[in-house]
Amino acid sequence: MTAYNVFPITGLPEITAGADLATMLLATGVRLADGDILLVTSKVISKAEGRVLHATDREAAIDAETVRVVARRGPTRIVENRQGLVMAAAGVDASNTPPGTVLLLPENPDGSARALRRQLRELTGLNLAVVITDTFGRPWRNGLTDVAIGAAGIPVLHDHRGHVDSHGNALEVTVTATADELAAAADLAKGKTSGAPVAVIRGLAHLVADDDGDGARPLIRPADQDMFRLGTSEAIREAVTTRRTVREFTSQLVDPAAVRRAVAAAVTAPAPHHTTPWRFVLVETQQARTQLLDAMLAAWQRDLAHLDGWDEARIAGRTRRGDVLRNAPCLVVPCVVMDGSHAYPDSRRAAAEREMFVVAMGAAVQNFLVTLAGEHLGSAWVSSTMFCRDSVREVLALPPDWDPMGAVAVGHPARPAPPRPPRDPEQFITTR
Template identity: 60%
Template sequence: MITELHVRGLAGVPEVQEGDDLARVLADAVHASGTALSDGDVLVVTSKIVSKAEGRSRRMDREDAITAETERVVARAGHTRIVQTRQGLVMAAAGVDASNIDPGTVLLLPEDSDASARALRAGLRERLGVNVGVVVSDTFGRPWRIGQTDVAIGAAGLRPLEDLRGTPDNSGQIMEATVNAVADEVAGAGELVKGKTAGIPVAVVGGLAEMVTEEDGPGAAALVRPADADLFRYGSRDVVPARRTVRSFADTPVDPALVRKAVASAVTAPAPHHTTPWRFVLVESPEVRERLLDSMLEAWVADLRADGFTEEQITRRTRRGDVLRAAPCLVVPFLVADGAHPYPDARRADAERTMFHVAMGAGVQNLLVALAMEGLGSAWISSTMFCADVVRKVLDLPEDWQPMGSVGADRPPREADDFVVVR
């Protein structure tokens, strides 16, 4: 157990230039400081000097640089963008820095901060003969908290995480969720002595020998939460645009629990007269699925032949149905308008039907957006609407269930069970 730390800034680090051997620069600063590094120390190095040495400065507009470094926009407010960078980090402005550098120039994050940390560690070992850990740090804002703090975006020779799950706490209770982000904690400690304006880009943290390893280790990449475990992967402004129609699917199974959670979101849609007109048939049986798609294809071909299409034209048109065959998951939404008012005149009867169709469309859109939030690609295909009798027969459903297309998905609260039928 770590009971004491010593943190000091490494003074005397000169202005770093493109092409500098950063390990040599820091080794020289250690010699000049008169205080040697020891085995088990950890150097916290601001990413800025790593980027400078690696030639990551660019003559370009800052906003253009942010766009170029962005893999995905998570959220935006005015000119502020929270993005996922090409390196997989979620942060403000893609880490693009325009402070304390030449006007018109921006500084990008290191291309691979873990690789940078490994190279710097190896260089320091070669020059100083010590086994130290290296953390490359950058400044992050945090959800729910005011202010910024430094975190690790690269690491080598340091266990980045301390997993305490399965161990007892002081009262004997088994911890189930505690994983300490050691590398981030070290980065924050280093920032206390580096500061933003002190001109000290490197801190030395002593007392962590039990966390420093002979191997480089997994690096700071281990701190990046996987997309499927990230409850806040999408910002609120990006929820609806996250839905995209997918035309090709992976062949990996889809977790049925995720689909049911998406259905639970679907049935929060508005509906007329306090009704619940949505039903979602999850076609989980391979045999039922095959029979449904074969029967729909047969009906489609019969319609096309009756319309005078040639066999070649029919083959070309029906090829579009392959999208549903390729999807690992198939959901067929149905409209059940059992709460509709029976108006005697055509005008109001038409309006009543339209109302229910609008509600059903909202439910389907909710389903598609919710699937996207669960990391599932989807495609809404209208084909079931053209052969409603066939669909009802294969799925053994009542005559008043009206199919409203079908949804293929390739990969999570009103309960969904009341609205789900499984065949």
């Protein structure tokens, strides 16, 4: 165990653009020691660097600093800002700054920490560490605390993996956010309203390195490792807008539980007359898949051969589109049933009744595809089974009232889908 002390630096005047913060810190009379760690509130760095924006519209300032909206609830936004930090309001702050102005975070917090450390070393000859802090909320926890957004001279993470605890248990996932722990400890000394924006931690010189190190960037979780990268509604919207038809898959197997979760979402779709007209056939065995696709291919070839202009080459080209079903790791056949439908004596109403159930099936398939996208699975909804329903029912031993509505190939995409060109919704809207 290591004992350490935390104390604030008091007596700093109001910081303005261009201020020599290192000189002003030493002018307070603080006596620094080799191995001290300075925890500096980002606001004083921002003020010294001129990151004060004259803006009556804070929301516009947040827009300018935002690269991605993570979650939005009413006026509150959690965003990823230009520094790569995920936080409320992009770090744009209207407190502790004159009315009509807002404070932006330092442009490069790690660079700011390195510059201040270098200036203090030149003035004192001491080997110090500098951590720039800001106040964050945390998922699943109430209240705010200070965390590190910039650092110099200190490793921000301590990897305990490969070590053992006091009971001899191997530590497999423990990586301590050392810089965040220091930031929170210093905040107890600085306080939020005491006017002491800088604190010193003394007694942890073993944490202070000779070089600047990697800064605070290692604290930011990479996007591909972030299980909570978006809020609920944002995740749904992203899955809907970024879902693309995928026709090439890797050989990686699909988690059956993920497919079943997608089916669970599918059967929440709206349906007529309080019915549940959806059925999903999971073609899980290779034998069943081969029999199904061979039967479908034969039916297609048999039907097309009777049409003028359909020679063998054209038929082969058309049926080759079904290869996506043959090559995908997982195959699902959605079916609609008309249980609970109303009977009508005339064909017009009977046709409209069927269309209602088909629309419900489409809504279910959309839920299915979007949920698969949320599971990071690709999919392709192919209409082939609708052209040979009898063959599909026979091979899969389906009840006669199960009506196959295409087939869905599911798997891990072989490559990222190209970006979808933006579509103007106004082109699809008519107002009366």
